[in-house]
Amino acid sequence: MPYASIAESTLTFLMRRLVIIALLTLFSCRGQEESPADTLEPETADSSLPGPRRAAAAAKLVRPGLERDLAKRGLRFGDPVFIRAFKAEEELELWVRDRKTEKFALFRTYPIAAQSGQLGPKLAEGDYQVPEGFYFVPRSKLNPNSNYHLAFNIGYPNSYDRHHKRTGSFIMIHGNRISIGCLAMTDAKIEEIYTLCDAALRSGQDFFRVHLFPFRMTDERLARTSDERWFSFWQNLKQGYDHFESKHLPPNVTVKEGRYAFE
Incomplete structure (x- = not known):
């Protein structure tokens, strides 16, 4: 060549x-x-800070964005909140009361980062189950000193659980990605959730309600469980679910003859 x-x-x-x-x-x-x-990874408050300072640092980080996004929906930072979560869908909803309608409006839906156990209620200490039912959180149940960044205790066992001799303690919604019967939301997400709940309690809400469901309780989804052990229990939970769906106001929940009752 x-x-x-x-x-x-x-x-x-x-x-x-x-x-x-x-x-x-x-x-x-x-x-x-x-x-x-x-x-x-979004910026979060320093977990080594003492609890009150950690919560304050978290609020300083997330409050401007929360106020902006609330305002877009016609909602106010510090107004009453309501939480419900769905285990099968791995979602937690945070609702805020609208001043104009006096009803709760969905603000954000957060993915649950980790949860342990299976569908069905918590029965005993150490069974790794996330509870199902109707709970409430006063200010005394907030825990800014949590080993999982920020947390609040949902109040398990409630009067229904105690009636059925269910045991367990320290069931939390918290940060991190580790769960032993709790709902782990990541540090960044719990900062938003905790800050909104803390602000509502500081502004006069006596407590906020937390409703925990096995799944979104539509008629069709519930019908698929008719042969399962917890079908009757889930039918009872659905009454509370339907009450909120129809009114967008969380019902007052009591226990009568071993079942949840709604007012």
Whole structure:
């Protein structure tokens, strides 16, 4: 082969290699530039701070964004809150009372980062079950000193649980991604949840309600469980679920003859 042809082939080969390298570099850089910001861990308060300072630092971080997003929905920071969670869907909803309608409006739905156990109520200490039922949280149950960043105790066992001789303690909604019968929400998400609940209690709400369900209790979803052990219990839970769905006001819950009753 003539030297000119060899040189031309070599030059063509090198040029192709340079083009390939340039394209690879371009796509690599573009991929880095287009990486979504939410893949990064958000800033959170220092967990080594003493509880009150930790809660205050968390509120300072998240309050501006919460106030902005609440205002977009016509809601106010510090107004009464209501929480309900669904184990099968792994979702926790935070509702805020609308001053105009006096009813609760859905503010945010948070993914549950970790929960232990299976569908069905908590029966005994150490069974790793997340409870199902109707609970409430006064200010005394907030725990800014939690080993899981920030937390609040949902109040298990309630009067229904005690009636049925169910045992257990320290069932929390907290930060981190570890669960032993609790709902773990990550540190960033619990800062928002805790801050909204703390603000509502400071502004005069005596307690906020926490309703825990096995799943979203539509007629169709409940019917699929008719052969399961907890079907009758879940029918009773659905009464409370339907009450809120129809009115957007959490019912007053009592226990009569071993069943939940709703007013």
